[in-house]
Amino acid sequence: MSVRPNFKQLMVNINVCMTGFYMGGNLAEAMLEFQRQTGTLPNEFFDKLKVVTTHLGYPRKKTIFRIGGSTSRQQRFKCDEFGGGEISVEEYFKRKYKITLQYANVLPVVNLGNKDKPNWTPPEICTIPDNQPFRGTLPDVATAAMIKVACNPPAFNANLIVQQGFTRLGLRGDNALLNNFGVSVDPEMTVVPARQLPPPKVTYKSGPLRVAGGSWNILGVKFHEGGNMSNWAVLLVQDGRRNEFQGPSDPQLRAFLQGFMEKCRSSGMTVGAPPTIMQTARLPSPAQDQGRRRAIDIITNTLKQGLDPKKKPSFVLVLLSGIDKFIYPGIKRLCDMQIGLQTVCMLLDKATRDKGQDQYFSNVALKVNIKLGGINHLLAPESMQWLLSKKTMLVGIDVTHPSPTSLKGTPSITAVVASIDDKFVQFPAALQIQRNRNIDKNAEEMVQGLVAGMVDRLNMYRQKNKVLPDRILIYRDGVSEGQYGLVLEKELPQVLEAFKKLSTPGGKPYRPTLSIIVCTKRHQTRTKPTNTNDMTKNGNNPPGTVIDRGITDIYHHDFYLQAHFCLQGEARSTHYIVIYDENKLDANTIQCGTNNASYMYARATKAVSLVPPAYYADLACERAREYLSRLMNADDARSTTSRGDPEAERIARQRVYDEAARQWGEGIHRDLRHTMFYI
Incomplete structure (x- = not known):
């Protein structure tokens, strides 16, 4: 719930939110059940979990710092109370509190203290x-169950807010505090005006298609421009699961690849001879290979030995x-940063199902064609006029921060993507790491190296078109409401500085008109x-x-747009806020233009909820997180601090940070920097 200023009034914004809760009860029983279902006891599951102990004769609430590596029988500590020598946690609780532990040699102890002063407790x-x-x-499994509970239609959520939310939030007329200030909240939901924008015309090589409900069918149509996959390869990753192919000569693999090739060919791509097929040796199991480092080495050697470095394939299809x-x-990380290979991964559990395989192949073909520089679909000229x-x-x-x-x-990671021509299909990305306040208290949380990123994008545009763009529209993702001013204070000057680094053919300073639109999906x-x-x-x-x-900002030029069709649950519009505008975009132009652009997303046959440039920047950030995954997704993030x-x-x-910089190296391989490797 939040209170927001509106024209001549205040408005209360209420939304239904759901999250998972711990089931109350004994911690040991919870750990045993979690271990039974998952086979592990990760620290993050019990991170910051509050528990109550009563062995001192009164309830005492403490927070779990971490799970220990030893059981109560194994964990020992120096105890002055019983002679000054070492004693096990099990023996201590038996002698001190007359408690005989049931799981003394089964479950690890938990630390209710801290790193320097641990308090090991059964x-x-x-x-x-x-x-x-x-x-x-x-x-x-829990996420899937949570989605089933949380995905409710709008009417259900609206009734929940009015029937239960008002009372629980204290917004009924019997709230003495509100009454004393003469404040009341209308129990009826506010009705605001809205309009429905028409969809744009979507075209393929064969002509326009009918758009209905925010989507269209590509059965029997060809891409506008098909990529060339006459030289490609396949990598079989043998991890010991049941659904794996038996090797390059497996008849089922040959039939599988033939079906995929036919889908790509019928979609308009150039398909030559069957691919080169590489197969890894059997990878060591996760239990024998901590962090799967040996497995990655095997995959690396398989690729380097199986490919001709002088004639790299256009892409490698990785079968997992x-x-x-x-x-x-x-x-x-290996292919994007070290070798310079386009890769597309397929999960065999999904790809080999008879039901839905054709659609799966179609979705993969969309990705392959874009990675190879092709064009899947375009909007008709009248829909692109703006x-x-x-x-x-x-x-x-976009910027992604550590979790x-x-x-x-x-470090944090920034992504700058930009169109390279008037078709607005290809959006290569510039990625870089930057310091954040977890490393340096004085570090900026906004994009720090934007000058280099923008200069790089503008040079790529000029290389493709022989001229620089006359105007630039920036869609900035990942900015909260309180950071609009920071974008103008910290990032806008960097963009303007980038313009100064370039010049027009006549030697005149380069200065295009600029607009910045913030995109926000994380709102209530x-x-x-x-x-x-x-x-x-x-x-x-x-x-x-x-x-x-009705519900928009008093001062900013903003709007809420739901461009997509919501398949389940309640739709969430994207909030677009124009915070800087030299192009003098009127409301109709920016709203209709953004809605039309939402149909340009290359990897789908439907409108998406976030305008593609911002969507692509988000995808590029997510891909970059994979390069530092051992740091981004550590088993115990607290173990490195003192x-x-x-x-x-x-x-x-x-x-x-130094290790992250070492792993990052020179960033994306030069052979991929002009492509949409991240999609």
């Missing part, structure tokens, strides 16, 4: 209080038999249609719904 004397939210990342948090990032009236470059900018599970000292504003004739079957607004009055010693902690974080 989990069976700890109780998890009720109503405690889980702050980490849910396991896949399962999801692994080390293998996939390792392959992407971009074609002048030489225009669309730019997407709570990242090692302290892990939700809307539902008031008329059944204006809603989709699941009760959401139809694609193209735009709201620019609490209580600021200087030691600073040195430890700097060491992590």
Whole structure:
């Protein structure tokens, strides 16, 4: 819930939010159940979990610092109370509190102290209080179950807010505090005006297609420009799972590849002879190969030995038999940064199913064609007029920061993507790491090296078109409401400085007109249609719904746009805010133009919820996280810090940053910098 200023009034914004909660009860029983279901006891699952102990004769609430590596029988500590020698946790609790532990040699102890002063406690004397939210990342099974509960239609959420939310939030008329200030909240939801924008015309090589409900069918159509896959390769990653092919001569593999080749050929791509097929040796199991480092070495050697360095394939199709948090990032880092190979991964569990295989192949063909520089679809000229009236470059900018599970000292990563021609299909990316406040308290959280990123994008545009763009539209993702001013203060000057680094053929200073539009999806504003004739079957607004009055900002030029069709749950519009505008974009131009651009996303046959330049920048950031995955997704992010010693902690974080810089090296391989390798 939040209170927001509006024209001549204040408005209360309420949304339904859901998260996973720990089940109250004995900690040991919870650990045993979690271990039974997952086979592990990760620190992040119990990170910052509050427990209550009563062995002192009164309830005492403490926070788990971490799970120990020893059981109560194994963990020993010096105890002055019983002679000054070492004693096990099990024996201590038996002698001190007359407690006989049931799981003394089964479960690890938990540290209820800190790193410097550990307080090793048996989990069976700890109780998890009720109503405690889980702050980490849910396991896949739990996430799937959570989605089923949380994906409710708009009407359900609206009734929940009005019937239960008002009372629980204290917004009814019996709230003495509100009454004393003479404040009341209307129990009826606000009705605001909206309009539905028409979809653009989508065209393929064979002509325009019918767009309905924000999507279209590409059955039997050819890409506008097909990529060349006459020289490609396949890598079989043998990880010991059931659904793997048996080798290059496996008849099932040959039939599988023939089906994929036929799909690419029928889509308009140039397909030559069958691919070169490489097969890894059997990878050592995760239990025998901590962090799968030996497995990555085997994959590296297989690629280097199986490929001709003088004639690299246009791409490598990697066939994976399962999801692994080390293998996939390792392959992407190897091929994107070291070898310079385009890679497309398929999960065999999905790719080999008879039902839906044709659609799966179609989706992969979309990615392959874009990676090879092709063009899947275009918008008709009349739908692109707002971009074609002048030489225009669309730019997407995003920043991704380390998560709570990242090692302290892990850098942030910035992505700048930009169109390279008037077709607005190819958006190569410039990526770089930067310091953040976890490393340096004085570091800026905004994009720091934007000058180099923009100069690089503009030079690539000029290389393709022989001229520089006359105007630039930047879609900036990942900016919160309180950071609009920082974009203008910290990032705008860098963009203007980049312009000064370039010049026009006549030697005149280069200065295009510039607009900056912030895109926000992480907001709590939700809307539902008031008329059944204006809603989709699941009760959401139809694609193209735009709201620019009633709930928008008082001072900024902003609007909410739902360009996509929501398949399940309640649709969330993207909030677009124009914070800088030299192009003098009127409301209709920017709203219709952004809606049309949402149909330009190359990897889908439907409109997407976020305008593609911002979407691509987000994808590039996510890909870059894979390159530093061992730092970004550490098993125990706290192990590198020395609490209580600021200087030691600073040195430890700097060491992590230096390791990240070493792993990053020169960044993306030069052979991929002009491509959409990240899609």
